Amino acid sequence: MQDLLDKRIVLGLSGGIACYKAADLVRRLIERGAQVDVVMTEAATRFITPVTMQALSGRPVFVDAWDNRVHNNMAHIQLSRGADAILIAPASADFMAKLVQGRADDLLSTLCLARACPLLVAPAMNREMWLAAPTQRNVAQLTQDGIEIFGPGSGEQACGETGDGRMLEPLQIVAELKRFFQPKLLAGLRVLLTAGPTVEPIDPVRVLSNRSSGKTGYALAEAAWEAGASVTLISGPTSLPCPFGVTRLNVDTAQQMRDVVMSHLSGQDIFIAVAAVADWRIQNISSEKIKKDGTSTPELNFVANPDILAEVAAQQTGPWCVGFAAETENLSEFAHAKRLRKGIPMLIGNLAQHVMDADHTTVTIFDDQGEHVLPKETKQEVARQLIHAIAERFKQSKPSR
Ligand code: C5P
Secondary structure: OOOOOOOEEEEEEOOOOOHHHHHHHHHHHHHOOOEEEEEEOOOHHHHOOHHHHHHHHOOOOEOOOOOOOOHHHOHHHHOOOOOOEEEEEEEOHHHHHHHHHOOOOOHHHHHHHOOOOOEEEEEOOOHHHHHOHHHHHHHHHHHHOOOEEOOOEEEEOOOOOEEEEEOOOHHHHHHHHHHHHOOOOOOOOEEEEEEOEOOEEOOOOOEEOOOOOOHHHHHHHHHHHHOOOEEEEEEOOOOOOOOOOOEEEEOOOHHHHHHHHHHOOOOOOEEEEOOEOOOEEEOOOOOOOOOOOOOOOOOOOEEEOOOHHHHHHOOOOOOEEEEEEEEOOOHHHHHHHHHHHHOOOEEEEEEHHHHOOOOEEOOEEEEOOEEEEOOOEEHHHHHHHHHHHHHHHHHHHOOOO
16 A cells, blocks of 8 residues: 655654564555665664665665765765654653754754654553653654654563663554654544444354455544544444554444443544445344254245444534445435435435455445535545545534534
């Protein structure tokens, strides 16, 4: 997925064992279409060689402030010009202290001081170093200086201790980087989503479900987080990893999904119901596995599941609601009717046969203005466009925001 296509990133490595993760980070950035120029401190070269970073980035690696491979001999100026961001990963406690003081005694620190682009910092250090008062003061100062801090993560450390201070994993840094480049259309808002299928038990080993992959709902959750929202995702069973930054709550049945939605509704600004909720569940669930007897087939009695979206939409002070409709025909007619029936301001429709389990999708937005088709794109790109449309309409509905 080329979701960092043509982004020019200067990746700075300062000294720390997390330098080994920077090698994978370069690969992840390159496979997403970014161009990566690696700059290392002398200490970083003790942990990983410039040759490794050059092979992975496909570009020359810079360490020395006196390197004469750059036009004018001014690597500290040229490397950041035209860059979309400088990302320091790993950023040691010492390097962060240098950034705070504005010191410029090697190529990487000089480059940061002379930059004309955003600076992003992924700290990596022992937990005591991270918690130390000078480091915390430095983090606060960097934030005040407009520098973004990614992480750190928490867990086992190379030194054998456990706690805060680990560098984020490469894919988590990629997620933070993608988020950095997105407009913060939902800053300060809380978004609740449902996604995936529900599964309704027949007996202890069999279930009734549907073919929803959860991809659209997960992509929307990620796009809402990228847009600055605080996101809770209530998900039926899927094989998808939880998007970084999103809080996921797992459920199986429609009734569980309904209960978890209702108990998390307070304080939510926007509710996006993407889940393919089973319309019916089995009333006569067997407590034992139903046996084949060779002659008869089991009789299953169905009972309607609660309509979660309609129930949320009916709340007096509930969140602003967005629904989905996957139809197999007459999309426009069914979708308009469904939006009105559920009492929601916006419904997103698509043709089920075109999108189930696919990576690309095309959707139509239905609201009181009519309908608006979005072009076929990756689910991630469509999700970003939908979040844009949702943010716009939500703000129109609440002009004070
Ligand atoms: O009624 P229908 O299933 O076609 O409506 C689809 C929309 O309603 C989706 O947004 C889906 O997440 C939501 N829905 C729900 N609870 C149900 C059925 C659907 O929230 N029981």
